[in-house]
Amino acid sequence: MKRLLIVASLIGAAPALADEGMWTYNNFPAAKVKEKYGFEPSQEWLNNVRLASAKFGGGCSSSFVSPDGLVMTNHHCARGCIQQLSTAKKDFIANGFYARTQAEEIQCPALEVSQLVEITDVTDKLNAATQGLTGKAYADTLKAEMSKLEKACTDGAADVRCDVVTLYQGGKYNLYRYQRFQDVRLVFAPEHAIAFFGGDPDNFEFPRYDLDVTFVRAYAKDGKPAKTPKYFKWSDKGAKEGDLTFVSGHPGRTSRGLTVAQLEYLRDTGLPKQLFKLSEMRGMVTEFQNRGVEQKRVSSNMLFGVENAIKSIKGKHEQLVDRAFFAQKVAAEQELRAKVNADPKMKAKYGAAWDEIARAQDTYRNIRKDYENIEGGLGSHLFGMARTLVRAAEERTKPDTERMRGFNEAGLRTLETQLMSKAPIYPELEIAQMTFALTKVREELGADHPFVKKLLGKESPASLATRVIKGSKLADLKVREQLYKGGKQAVEASKDPMIQLATLVDPDARAIRKTHEEQIDAVIRKNSELIAQAKFEVYGTGIYPDATGTLRLSFGSVKGYTEDGKQVNPITVMGNTFDRHTGEEPFALPKSWLAAQKQLPNATPMNFVTTNDIIGGNSGSPVINKDAEIIGLVFDGNIQSLGGDYGFDESVNRTVAVHSEALIEALKTVYKADRVLEELRPGTTPTVKASPGL
Structure with missing residues (x-):
């Protein structure tokens, strides 16, 4: 290349x-x-x-x-x-x-299908709300203010979605209003x-x-x-x-504005881990396809996605391990930092931001295994539905501004559409996916990890996956509707094994998610915002965001x-x-x-x-x-x-x-x-x- x-x-x-x-x-x-x-x-x-x-x-x-x-x-x-x-x-x-x-x-x-009908700059509103805040206070306030803006924008309309979009790593915020089809x-x-x-x-x-x-x-x-x-x-x-x-479209995520510390994590840990897991997943799906014609048909889309992701991530990783390229990234960051440090006012305001992000990356390295394996999900679509039902039951009892992102009023319509989908569920494929995911959780965290013991008990990954998937009724749309409408009382009373599994592991997932939001995400958001402001001061605003x-x-x-x-x-x-x-x-x-x-x-x-x-x-x-x-x-x-x-x-x-x-x-x-x-x-x-x- x-x-x-x-x-x-x-x-x-x-x-x-x-x-x-x-x-x-x-x-x-x-x-x-x-x-x-x-x-x-x-x-x-x-x-x-x-x-x-x-x-x-x-x-x-x-x-x-x-x-x-x-x-x-x-x-x-x-x-x-x-x-x-x-x-x-x-x-x-x-x-x-x-x-x-x-x-x-x-x-x-x-x-x-959704159409972007309006864009509003809400940077000043969010900056005013979070001014002087850090850590948990910053994360909670930012989340609450985003929810307020999205709820007011949606105004209860089922065919409208509103999202606060973070641009320039927090340098600007725009409110996007969509017409939903x-x-x-x-x-x-x-x-x-x-x-x-x-x-x-x-x-x-x-x-x-x-x-x-x-x-x-x-x-x-x-x-x-x-x-x-x-x-x-x-x-x-x-x-x-x-x-x-x-070309008018929706590019996913780029990382051109990330700091060297963030790129080092991706190069050394993030991308290699993804490649290893995807390569093993490709083997799992290939084995599943070899079971028969129908198995090949129902898993063809999954194999396509896995193979596409492997090739894509390989290309990204090759770029970051190229020494000359990475040296350019280091030199570019040093140039900007030198310009900031040369001005006492800018140095006082922005100078520590890069080091704060580097410390947050070190913190994430220490909790990565727990975060990815406990909060990351367990492979099965049915488990994803169960987790959504369990969390929705809890979050919908809270004030809108205090809810987990994705469960606020502005986002519930989209969540409900996904949850009530009539898409078919293939139990045999579900078992294969969940068995693979549970095996990886045990492999990554170790058999003696408290979460693994709590998750598996005396069962193997295959036996747990088989039991909860075969015993679950969540593939039935009417069952999901009843649980969702019944709220916390219905979910807590449910005997569905998948709901019970999601309920069992959710406290651990919420705890590690909270740690990530307050000690890592909030730090990176706040300091990325400062770096973006420094870039605007040094280079002007004629630049595009990631x-x-x-x-x-x-x-x-x-x-x-x-x-x-x-x-x-x-x-x-x-x-x-x-x-x-x-x-x-x-x-x-x-x-x-x-x-x-x-x-x-x-x-x-x-x-x-x-x-x-x-x-x-x-x-x-x-x-x-x-x-x-x-x-x-x-x-x-x-x-x-x-x-x-x-x-x-x-x-x-x-x-x-x-x-x-x-x-x-x-x-x-x-x-x-x-x-x-x-x-x-x-x-x-x-x-x-x-x-x-x-």
Whole structure:
């Protein structure tokens, strides 16, 4: 992997260079875009793009692409829904899905699409409330004030969610107000074989030949398609080399603004631990899949996620263990600290912040095993439901400002949607997951640890997992509803073994969580806030914050790059997709594509790369041109982009997207999906009946 150059993001403070930056919509560098590309987005343009963008589920991006609630995202983002709607007889992951009529659109059991409708800066309010506070007092006050702001913003509306978003590690706080769409129905999904053509070997690579797309529809409360007047229209020509591109999406988390002490923890402990555990989990899931066809079907989404995470974390770790790169991070921090220490007033206010964070990291090293294994959960979806019920029963008896984050009034609607999901539960997979998690808890903490003794008693991980999962009734939605509505009394009286297990371990989990919040999180939050303020004083405010899973806009262009001394062209073509077909997974094209090969124009653009700055979570983001028209769909980054968690190098970091013309050609020629085509490009005339294969 080519290492990153010394760029602004290494400093985590100076104004960004080149096409770097995942910018918030209320601090977008429109003038900079004009300076480089000759186009300056207006505020109206930014508002329209924001409203046409959407968060998809818990960790992906999407966009509205018609005035009737049609939403476009990646197949791998919608896999959860697609698998939950599948059965042994109707495997939509393997065979794809197309609703020929609106009546055939099927509701996803556990999916929400949300639209960011308003951004309010609440920095001054929160800073005033927490001024002069530290430790527990700071943590409690900040939590309470956030809850107040979110509750007032939501104002009891079930279809509204409000979140206080922490930016610049606490340098700024914004209140985001979302419109929630909780009735989301599957419209179209291709076969897994083309959506993830090339599989894990091609993941985070380029050239690529994937049709990683799914269309769903957001519905209103009245059961009719939602009216979405702000949506992206489809480009007539798509993307070509050199074109200006924008990506509007929800990048997950970046760590470009972290201190050296925080990065050292990730390099030496955090990332290696994740890799070890994920590698073992991959073995567990692979063994489960070998049990039979149905076991493979119900666990395919899990294996996909595990393998994707392993490759991603490997890339991050490789970046941090590169000595030259890490030396740049150290030098950048020393430069900022020197500027702070050179000014007596700044030194008095900010000088100790880095050392305080380093001490907090040392504290976390001492409690890491307890925190991750006691508060971290026990692998099973049923256990997660049980813990939510147990905690909700307790938290809902408290004043809103004193509740655990996630259980305050503003967040209950989202929690209830997740808890009451109709998604299927697979007991055999649940047992395998929980057995693995319990085994790891015992391995990490040791058989003599008080929590392990309390958790397992005389049972083995396998016997405990089998007993509580087979004996639990929580897979029944009515049981969960009764327990939730019954509150503390119903939960305490429950004989459900999973509820009893969650009740047994919750005091220990709450205790270690409280230690983490007061001795680590509060210290890091407070001192990160001070460092961010120091950066503003030294470098100004023309900088972008680390990604936080919230809506951002990046700019760039369609551009190739050099790898191992060879020039990589920025656009692949549809004809070459068939050249990579071997007939064996993961390079086996589906029958629908092989049947349509002669009708598909070989020169149709398939996938392409841009210089847009993205990270995990941007999957499903639209790629648009200056006219706010769809020219592509983000589904990956190249291998060099994996180090983008810590910095950005425009010479090699690339966004990978499906070309808009490939999407149209596939819908038209391979799938005969005339209903979707008509919404994307009104006036499209289908020539053949819908494919019977979907």
